[in-house]
Amino acid sequence: MNLKELAAHLGLSQTTVSRALNGYPEVSETTRQRVSHAAEQHNYRPNTRAKSLATGRAMAVGHVIPTSTRHEMVNPIFGDFISGAGETYKQHGYDMLLSMVEDGDQPRVYRELKAKGTVDGLIVHAPETSDPRIGLLSDLEIPFVVHGRASDEARPYAWLDVNNTSAFARATELLLDLGHRRIALLNGLESMDFARRRRAGFERALSEAGLAPEPALLRSAEMTETYGYSSAKEMLAMDHPPTAFLVSSLIIALGVRRAAEEQGLVLGRDVSLITHDDDLSYLRNGGDVPVFTATRSSVRDAGRLSAQMLIDQIGAPASALPTRLLEAPLIHGRSTGPCPT
Amino acid sequence: MNLKELAAHLGLSQTTVSRALNGYPEVSETTRQRVSHAAEQHNYRPNTRAKSLATGRAMAVGHVIPTSTRHEMVNPIFGDFISGAGETYKQHGYDMLLSMVEDGDQPRVYRELKAKGTVDGLIVHAPETSDPRIGLLSDLEIPFVVHGRASDEARPYAWLDVNNTSAFARATELLLDLGHRRIALLNGLESMDFARRRRAGFERALSEAGLAPEPALLRSAEMTETYGYSSAKEMLAMDHPPTAFLVSSLIIALGVRRAAEEQGLVLGRDVSLITHDDDLSYLRNGGDVPVFTATRSSVRDAGRLSAQMLIDQIGAPASALPTRLLEAPLIHGRSTGPCPT
DNA sequence: GTGTCACGCCAAAGCGCTTTGGATGCGCAT
DNA sequence: ATGCGCATCCAAAGCGCTTTGGCGTGACAC
Numbered sequence: 001m002n003l004k005e006l007a008a009h010l011g012l013s014q015t016t017v018s019r020a021l022n023g024y025p026e027v028s029e030t031t032r033q034r035v036s037h038a039a040e041q042h043n044y045r046p047n048t049r050a051k052s053l054a055t056g057r058a059m060a061v062g063h064v065i066p067t068s069t070r071h072e073m074v075n076p077i078f079g080d081f082i083s084g085a086g087e088t089y090k091q092h093g094y095d096m097l098l099s100m101v102e103d104g105d106q107p108r109v110y111r112e113l114k115a116k117g118t119v120d121g122l123i124v125h126a127p128e129t130s131d132p133r134i135g136l137l138s139d140l141e142i143p144f145v146v147h148g149r150a151s152d153e154a155r156p157y158a159w160l161d162v163n164n165t166s167a168f169a170r171a172t173e174l175l176l177d178l179g180h181r182r183i184a185l186l187n188g189l190e191s192m193d194f195a196r197r198r199r200a201g202f203e204r205a206l207s208e209a210g211l212a213p214e215p216a217l218l219r220s221a222e223m224t225e226t227y228g229y230s231s232a233k234e235m236l237a238m239d240h241p242p243t244a245f246l247v248s249s250l251i252i253a254l255g256v257r258r259a260a261e262e263q264g265l266v267l268g269r270d271v272s273l274i275t276h277d278d279d280l281s282y283l284r285n286g287g288d289v290p291v292f293t294a295t296r297s298s299v300r301d302a303g304r305l306s307a308q309m310l311i312d313q314i315g316a317p318a319s320a321l322p323t324r325l326l327e328a329p330l331i332h333g334r335s336t337g338p339c340p341t
Numbered sequence: 342m343n344l345k346e347l348a349a350h351l352g353l354s355q356t357t358v359s360r361a362l363n364g365y366p367e368v369s370e371t372t373r374q375r376v377s378h379a380a381e382q383h384n385y386r387p388n389t390r391a392k393s394l395a396t397g398r399a400m401a402v403g404h405v406i407p408t409s410t411r412h413e414m415v416n417p418i419f420g421d422f423i424s425g426a427g428e429t430y431k432q433h434g435y436d437m438l439l440s441m442v443e444d445g446d447q448p449r450v451y452r453e454l455k456a457k458g459t460v461d462g463l464i465v466h467a468p469e470t471s472d473p474r475i476g477l478l479s480d481l482e483i484p485f486v487v488h489g490r491a492s493d494e495a496r497p498y499a500w501l502d503v504n505n506t507s508a509f510a511r512a513t514e515l516l517l518d519l520g521h522r523r524i525a526l527l528n529g530l531e532s533m534d535f536a537r538r539r540r541a542g543f544e545r546a547l548s549e550a551g552l553a554p555e556p557a558l559l560r561s562a563e564m565t566e567t568y569g570y571s572s573a574k575e576m577l578a579m580d581h582p583p584t585a586f587l588v589s590s591l592i593i594a595l596g597v598r599r600a601a602e603e604q605g606l607v608l609g610r611d612v613s614l615i616t617h618d619d620d621l622s623y624l625r626n627g628g629d630v631p632v633f634t635a636t637r638s639s640v641r642d643a644g645r646l647s648a649q650m651l652i653d654q655i656g657a658p659a660s661a662l663p664t665r666l667l668e669a670p671l672i673h674g675r676s677t678g679p680c681p682t
Numbered sequence: 683g684t685g686t687c688a689c690g691c692c693a694a695a696g697c698g699c700t701t702t703g704g705a706t707g708c709g710c711a712t
Numbered sequence: 713a714t715g716c717g718c719a720t721c722c723a724a725a726g727c728g729c730t731t732t733g734g735c736g737t738g739a740c741a742c
Contacts, residue, residue, distance in 0.1 A: 343697095343698060343699085344700095345698075355699080356700085359699070359701085387699065388698050389701095390697085391700090392699055394699070394701040395698080396700065523704060569696040
């Protein structure tokens with residue numbers, strides 16, 4: 001059933017039917033009723049492609065997922081972010097388009113999305129400290145929101161980020177307050193902007209306490225369980241092992257816990273651990289009582305909010321570029337305790 | 342730059358330009374060269390919406406992600422599956438559309454996708470044993486491929502699945518061969534078809550060995566680390582604790598390992614563990630030497646293949662409904678060993 | 683009665699592409 | 713010269729929708 005048929009069926013013009021369904025005032029209330037009732041009955045939905053061709057709006061937003069060949073890992077965060085964003089899109093009638101793109105292809109793909117007109121806007125995932133995508137998208141004049149930031153980008157752009165610096169500073173301060181002095185940082189890849197910022201927060205808190213970070217206790221890698229395990233194992237075997245760990249993801253934390261328990265160390269007593277917790281639906285940090293002390297920020301919420309920002313921007317392209325900094329509160333769990341003497 | 346402009350620029354008709362770019366024979370080789378060169382230079386891409394309006398093909402496939410409110414977990418498998426599917430789509434020029442849909446809304450959403458014509462086909466995720474979506478989609482006559490199966494569905498449909506039954510039977514047999522008699526099964530939610538089949542495989546192997554499953558050693562729940570931990574902890578505290586665990590996901594396995602190590606038990610010596618391993622990119626089962634003995638099947642490959650099946654089917658709708666059963670080989674890791682006496 | 687206006691509706695153009703059904707011109711055989 | 717066929721190209725219709733501009737009608741004021 002398409003508009004033409006529906007109109008014919010009702011003995012009305014396409015114009016009137018279209019207007020009736022889209023809430024224009026030039027149509028009497030009685031006909032509107034009649035039309036929407038018939039539409040309902042025949043399960044009529046305007047064809048999306050025809051509609052967007054006519055209106056010039058795709059009613060779709062794109063998510064470009066980088067799948068670099070060097071670290072061909074799908075960001076575990078991704079599912080939850082998407083799920084949050086999807087909720088928002090649904091409310092506003094937007095579709096969500098996904099493209100898996102290899103790093104080198106990024107410019108080409110963005111240009112294509114623009115030229116083909118498949119999307120009205122984009123979400124940029126996993127920005128690096130210096131990320132060429134942002135400049136490119138600005139040039140292309142297509143609305144976009146970055147999940148995270150790119151510190152080296154000079155031009156303004158829309159972003160939503162967690163305050164990684166302050167979160168990790170606060171976490172570090174807690175450990176310092178508990179008397180810890182040898183604190184290890186197991187960070188994500190430091191080409192990623194968020195990792196850079198977390199390290200900055202960590203170092204700031206240390207230096208404010210008059211301490212310097214110790215290179216042997218700093219690591220940066222893809223955030224896997226094995227990474228957490230082997231790093232912690234090695235560090236705990238050092239002459240002066242760290243008494244506390246600050247790590248960038250719950251998955252790393254699982255590895256650290258394993259290494260600790262393997263040595264018979266009890267978390268929160270013999271060794272302390274704070275992790276960042278993205279509040280992933282399939283990797284909960286315990287139930288009511290969190291297992292790990294953590295800086296927590298729901299990535300699902302981030303998805304919801306980013307999507308909203310993007311939709312707002314698509315609606316009012318001229319308006320100022322929105323930015324949003326979410327705080328990640330420190331959640332006290334059972335993995336932290338005073339430094340053993 | 343659109344077709345009209347490009348044609349004007351070249352002093353040709355839209356027809357000729359369109360034909361030149363789409364490889365039709367009615368155009369001389371010289372003009373074809375000229376056209377494609379100009380298209381390249383002006384970075385021309387046909388507008389997707391206009392194209393699909395004209396051709397009637399959306400060049401997009403939809404993935405409908407169920408987000409039931411009862412278990413509002415985003416399937417951790419999802420990212421990798423999508424990433425595999427995305428590769429295939431890219432090769433064939435298809436876009437990938439995602440919809441997060443609450444369970445109750447499923448029928449409505451499918452009807453809408455059909456009526457709005459946004460997609461040419463669908464992938465159905467996470468089928469339950471009795472899943473109404475399949476019948477609905479068959480009725481709607483829209484091509485689709487199910488990732489998994491729905492045992493109760495009588496009508497034929499296209500699917501790709503892992504041979505869960507045989508995988509779990511073989512895993513059980515290995516444990517039996519190693520002398521284990523008290524084997525616990527920590528399964529996923531048994532409304533899910535895959536979980537049902539795994540249990541069937543487990544029970545088949547037991548009964549072939551003349552054993553009956555012991556209810557106290559069977560559990561079924563959302564597959565989280567905590568679930569694995571607490572279940573294992575409780576079971577290991579029993580009078581006659583299990584000597585081996587068979588679990589449905591690596592995440593559960595992590596929990597079991599924690600419970601075991603907490604009790605000072607060494608995996609592969611004091612207690613054995615086999616897990617199903619979806620080979621997720623962010624949750625690797627060790628490196629070259631797998632940590633856990635596992636039935637392994639790459640969910641990313643499953644995505645790749647499902648997508649291919651769907652595209653084939655969209656291309657030849659009349660052809661027989663394809664089905665594909667992937668075997669999940671048993672990978673020997675360090676988590677299994679002879680039953681301690 | 684006539685003019686004015688708001689109201690409710692419609693015909694037709696247009697979005698950017700594909701595709702049908704010719705048109706045109708040229709070489710070649712007749 | 714004439715006719716035919718082939719190779720190239722084009723005009724125009726159509727995909728399903730929105731939107732512009734306009735058209736008839738009845739109410740109301742004068």
